[in-house]
Amino acid sequence: MYRYDGWDAAFVRERIARFRDQVARRLRGELSEEEFRPWRLMNGVYLQLHAYMLRVAIPYGTLSAPQLRRLADIAERYDRGYGHFTTRQNIQFNWPRLVDIPDILEALAEVEMHAIQTSGNCIRNITSDPWAGVAADEIEDPRPWCELLRQWSSDHQEFTFLPRKFKVAVSGGLRDRAAVRIHDIGLRLRRDRQGRIGFEVLLGGGLGRTPLLAQTVRDWIPGEELLSYLTAILRVYNRFGRRDNKYKARIKILVHDLGIERFRQLVDEEYAVARDPDLARFAAAEIARIRPFFAPPPYADRAADAAASRHLAAIDGTFARWLRTNTAPHRRRDYAIVQISLKPPGGVPGNMTAAQMRALADLAERYSCGEIRVTAEQNLVLPHVARGDLPALWEALETGGLATPNLGHLSDIVACPGLDFCALATARSIPVAQAIGRRFADLDRQYEIGPLKLKMSGCINACGHHHVAHIGILGLEKRGRESYQITLGGSGGEEAAIGRVLGPGFGAEEIVDAVERVITTYLAGRRNREETFLDYLRRVGLQPFKDALYASV
Amino acid sequence: MNARHRAGGTVITANRLPDGRVIFLGPGGWSEDITAATVATDAQELRALEALARQSVAVYEVVDPYPVAVEAGPDGLLPVKLRERRRLLGPSPGAETVERS
Structure with missing residues (x-):
């Protein structure tokens, strides 16, 4: 997983200090609600039907066990003992008090988390394949690229006040598990004939009142050129996107109105200007720096006991159906991807109690190299489970109410x-x-x-x-x-x-x-x-x- | 329930600034209890309530006050509109996940 360096940590701390000051000024009446609203939204704070809501970013859906434990602590101390995982791989708390939110952000920062740009008309949390790094069909782990985009888009001076919110998804597999066609920009990682990494760029997808699927605006852009190319797209959007009508402000409307050919022409013209060799060199260097954070964990060779799950499945039908529905092939044959359903019968889709978060954090440390993923379908994933450990893990998940074997079926709502x-x-x-x-x-x-x-x-x-x-x-x-x-x-x-x-x-x-x-x-x-x-x-x-x-x- | 509550009318609601909770304006100030709310039955009374609410905004007590039409329900005042009823009543039974005992 990515770890903050000194700059990242200082950036997040500085944002919290700034927001703490903004909250204090709001409570003292030095900021009106109109003045305060953009700042609270930029820090993930909504005023919902019954209370404030805090949306915490889970960049590209990757969580560590200590981070999940910290979310449990926040749920218990500042909320009502649960959290709600969203379709954008984030988590929301429904009842925080405004006065507590700076402290919550401090608690998040201690485990390298934040709520920056989880709302507002800016580039939101970058989403990705929940099986990134372990999927059998993967070309390359997309998360270093997601992290590059996260850093580039955080507090980006030019793209902080876009016409409307802007969502980017990155897929690294042959199959799309990141729903790239329903995002403002969808990126599909590809290799060219020389083996270089690049992206197919899809543009103008989105749901809402005008559902549209993204169209390919460029078949292939070299990885190191990605930031310049996205800059060109966002500049075209910033210039021509509608700010007069909230319902027509998303880039999908602009793409639809101009047509993909005309939009491509505008982007190409802008790209000729925006193409920046320094930015390309920076991107290449930064990717090289980030990539090792996402290196595969030190897998123990578990081929010897990989058959244990098959043996149990042969005699235990309950285990067998969980194995069939809730596990998926890992790129290593002696490991599996385990999917945790947050959809028990009659449960609230995507909700998880603090006790369940702690239990799963413990299981992730014991069985999944300490890593958890959040999916866009409001479930969780343990990405690195040795097949030999599946029976013990399943029993523990059963105990915690986390082994509902319904993934991809009707009640997985x-x-x-x-x-x-x-x-x-x-x-x-x-x-x-x-x-x-x-x-x-x-x-x-x-x-x-x-x-x-x-x-x-x-x-x-x-x-x-x-x-x-x-x-x-x-x-x-x-x-x-x-x-x-x-x-x-x-x-x-x-x-x-x-x-x-x-x-x-x-x-x-x-x-x-x-x-x-x-x-x-x-x-x-x-x-x-x-x-x-x-x-x-x-x-x-x-x-x-x-x-x-x-x-x- | 007093006569005004039985007759229905309009109350002023808002969110409390420090914690965001739903509150209603009454003679004793803001309360989470709608039965403590003042019911305006004509435009003049509503204007007076709105003026009071604006004062609360000015002293940083509340956020975004607005009028809500209410009517008498079996257990007291109820907002007429679906959204406002849900806002008063809170999440549906079972819509929050609680620890299993």
């Missing part, structure tokens, strides 16, 4: 905080997610249904990524009541697609039954078990689902 917490929300997400989770709690039924992604958002801003769900649910308010609209056929991965609206919304008391009818329609119509929900939908279209849900209306 992504949900935003919705109207239970969020000031922007128009309907609740959590109770609906809980009700669906309970309705489909039967694991055998979930396995019968097969791979399925259900995601829901409590408003049009789409933090729950419902547009890219196989089954998406959007909560709205209609005539004073919560109404839930279903979209079908979205996908956030390799074959990214925006889901299509099925029809009029359903009331809170109807939505679970509506999902049930979607599922039974699929099960009744699929050719066989190999035809997944998404395959079936792409074959037959929306009509059978419309017939099932609206025929009697």
Whole structure:
């Protein structure tokens, strides 16, 4: 993992001191709310429905065991004993007091964490593949590049007041596990024929009220040129992006309005000016400095006991199903990637108690070289687990309520905080997610249904990524009541697609039954078990689902 | 519940500056308890309440005060709009994760 040098530590400390002073001035009345708001947002502090909320950055989703323990300490001391992992690999605390937040930031800084640029119209936390560094299909670990981008974009004087927020994702695998096509900029790491590292640059993706998939603006840019090229893109956006209308201010609207060809032309013109050999040399040197921080851990050779998990799976069906659903191939054959579901039946998607955080931190130290990852689907990952340790790890996870074997299945629901917490929300997400989770709690039924992604958002801003769900649910308010609209056929991965609206919304008391009818329609119509929900939908279209849900209306 | 609360009207709500908690303006000042709120039943009363709220902003007690329409519910005053009801009632039962005993 990356470790702060003296400069990083001093930078974060200086920001905390500045924010402590801003909070004190706000409390003394020397700053109005209008004056204070941009500063609190730049430090991750929102004023939500019931209280302040603090969003803490987890750069590219990588956490150490001591960092996770510190998040547990903060949850207990300053909040209500839990945290909420988000779809951007961050964690949110729902109840901090403004007066405590400078102290919370100090506590975070002690473990090299911060909340800088987790809000505001700036470049936000860089997200990445939660399997970075261990995925079997990886070209190169993308995290050194993410770290380079984090440093470059932190407090960047030119890009701190963009027309709107700006999200960047970096993928290093052959398969896209970073959802690069739904980001303002998506970067796919590639090697050219000479073996040099570079990136395909995708531009203009995003969800919200105008969901659009990113398009390729450049097939390949050499790694050392990346900062100059992104500078060119951001300058074009800063110059032409709309500041008059918040709803049309994201870069996706500009790309859509200009067209990708015209946008590319503008970027190329700007790149001719922005291309900076000094910046390229700096990037190359900095990558060389950062890369060793992400070197593989000193793996013990565990080939001798790698078969232990297979032996237990042969006699213990409960372990076998966890092994099947919650582990993935590691680049070493004697190791596995272990996925921790934060979606127990009836649970709040993405939530974790302080006790669970501490338990998982201990397990990460014992079994995963002290490392944890956060996923964009609100789950966690232990990236370095010897196959021989899987039975013992599984038992410990079971004890801590962290072994729900539902990864990639229906109850692995992504949900935003919705109207239970969020000031922007128009309907609740959590109770609906809980009700669906309970309705489909039967694991055998979930396995019968097969791979399925259900995601829901409590408003049009789409933090729950419902547009890219196989089954998406959007909560709205209609005539004073919560109404839930279903979209079908979205996908956030390799074959990214925006889901299509099925029809009029359903009331809170109807939505679970509506999902049930979607599922039974699929099960009744699929050719066989190999035809997944998404395959079936792409074959037959929306009509059978419309017939099932609206025929009697 | 007094007669004004039974009749419904408008209350002023805000967030308390130091901790962000939801509060309502009443004759005794700001309170987390909506039953302690003053209910304005006409425009003149509402203007007077808003003027009081602005004073609280000026002395750094509260953030972003605004009027909320309320009506009498079975257990006391309830905001008319869904969002404001949720803001008063807090997260749904079970929407917060608690330690397993």
